[in-house]
Amino acid sequence: MTDDLLTRAHALDAADPLSGYRDRFITPPATELLSYLDGNSLGRPLEATARLIDEFIREQWGGRLIRGWDEGWLEWPLTLGDRLGAVALGAAAGQTVVADSTTVLIYKLARAAVDARPGRRKVVLDTDNFPTDRYVLEGIASERGLELVWIETDPSRGVEPSQVAAVVDDETALVLFSHVAYRSGWVADVVEINRIVHAAGALAMWDLCHSAGSVPIALDEWGVDLAVGCTYKYLNGGPGAPAFAYLRRGLQGELRQPIQGWMGHRASFEMGHGYEPAPGIRALLSGTPPILAMVPLHANLDMLAEAGIEAVRAKSLLLTDYVLELADAWLVPHGVEVISPRDVTRRGGHVTLRRAGFRELLEPLWDSGVIPDYRRPDGLRIGPAPLSTSFAEIHQGLAVLRDLVEKQR
Numbered sequence: 001m002t003d004d005l006l007t008r009a010h011a012l013d014a015a016d017p018l019s020g021y022r023d024r025f026i027t028p029p030a031t032e033l034l035s036y037l038d039g040n041s042l043g044r045p046l047e048a049t050a051r052l053i054d055e056f057i058r059e060q061w062g063g064r065l066i067r068g069w070d071e072g073w074l075e076w077p078l079t080l081g082d083r084l085g086a087v088a089l090g091a092a093a094g095q096t097v098v099a100d101s102t103t104v105l106i107y108k109l110a111r112a113a114v115d116a117r118p119g120r121r122k123v124v125l126d127t128d129n130f131p132t133d134r135y136v137l138e139g140i141a142s143e144r145g146l147e148l149v150w151i152e153t154d155p156s157r158g159v160e161p162s163q164v165a166a167v168v169d170d171e172t173a174l175v176l177f178s179h180v181a182y183r184s185g186w187v188a189d190v191v192e193i194n195r196i197v198h199a200a201g202a203l204a205m206w207d208l209c210h211s212a213g214s215v216p217i218a219l220d221e222w223g224v225d226l227a228v229g230c231t232y233k234y235l236n237g238g239p240g241a242p243a244f245a246y247l248r249r250g251l252q253g254e255l256r257q258p259i260q261g262w263m264g265h266r267a268s269f270e271m272g273h274g275y276e277p278a279p280g281i282r283a284l285l286s287g288t289p290p291i292l293a294m295v296p297l298h299a300n301l302d303m304l305a306e307a308g309i310e311a312v313r314a315k316s317l318l319l320t321d322y323v324l325e326l327a328d329a330w331l332v333p334h335g336v337e338v339i340s341p342r343d344v345t346r347r348g349g350h351v352t353l354r355r356a357g358f359r360e361l362l363e364p365l366w367d368s369g370v371i372p373d374y375r376r377p378d379g380l381r382i383g384p385a386p387l388s389t390s391f392a393e394i395h396q397g398l399a400v401l402r403d404l405v406e407k408q409r
């Protein structure tokens with residue numbers, strides 16, 4: 001049985017049109033890294049990224065010094081935003097910036113959105129969204145005297161359109177949900193939820209942290225109003241890489257974000273009195289952009305453009321199919337539960353497994369070079385990044401997990 005599954009892994013790798021991309025990543029020795037199953041938490045770096053960073057430091061920072069700002073750096077938040085929009089978000093130019101962190105951008109956009117709907121005092125969110133999304137909205141609600149309306153989410157699924165329809169009304173200013181749920185990997189029905197939200201006259205904001213670079217996104221076509229996401233997960237930007245924000249063009253004159261810094265000013269370098277927002281998407285910026293931390297994105301977006309998000313998604317589904325196949329053969333008989341959608345139309349880029357006692361397996365897994373991600377309570381997330389993960393690698397990692405589970409029993 002084990003051999004059959006390994007033979008399948010080799011056949012899937014041989015038939016994989018994206019298998020060559022794996023060689024572009026920095027590869028530590030197998031004693032250190034046997035199986036990386038956490039691409040949904042921190043993507044691996046490319047060899048090209050190491051070269052670009054070195055080149056940037058020596059030539060641009062070291063050579064050009066402050067001239068670099070005029071020679072392009074000041075435009076990076078917008079040019080990289082446009083490129084990200086084209087490659088991964090389905091967003092036409094002029095609607096996306098790269099800046100800050102996801103947390104800070106959630107604050108800026110959500111505050112702008114609720115202020116643009118005065119008189120509406122409800123904000124809708126769900127109990128299982130990522131903590132930072134919930135905490136930021138709690139802060140905004142107390143700052144602005146708003147009421148939070150909580151949708152109770154099934155942690156093995158995600159937000160459903162019927163749940164949204166049951167709570168939005170003419171008092172709702174804003175809803176915020178995740179496109180792909182960080183825990184279960186559930187893909188929300190963005191189009192249908194937006195339709196419901198817009199019919200009530202409210203604004204729809206989406207967190208794309210777990211979908212950007214993994215699941216195709218069509219922000220313009222889906223009628224999304226506002227969106228945020230990070231670049232260090234499936235976009236391989238590196239620890240603490242800046243986030244991105246999307247603000248639909250039609251709302252740009254109307255929404256005003258609260259952190260009025262000089263980089264979002266109409267004329268940053270006139271150093272004048274009084275804040276006047278820049279026209280267009282630049283008004284989402286606040287302070288000096290984290291240029292050094294944006295360098296890796298150039299290499300990653302080139303790679304994603306070359307591979308194509310549709311091909312990435314096709315491989316991602318084969319990878320998670322294979323994870324499910326191994327889980328059913330090796331782990332489910334030992335009491336492990338799959339708490340992610342099996343339906344491919346609702347399954348994101350990762351699969352979550354649950355079993356009491358998983359917490360104690362994390363250390364021995366890491367010691368063996370097998371790196372999944374642990375989420376309380378008792379959840380192991382298996383997140384194979386399509387461009388850096390092979391099927392054989394999944395087999396190796398889950399075989400170690402299987403042996404540990406068997407031993408634990």
Ligand SMILES: *Cc1c(COP(=O)(O)O)cnc(C)c1O
Pocket residue numbers: 101102103104130132133178182207209210230243
């Ligand atoms: C990873 C993640 C974040 C992270 O926010 P940071 O500001 O980068 O820490 C936010 N929301 C979701 C849904 C995430 O998955």
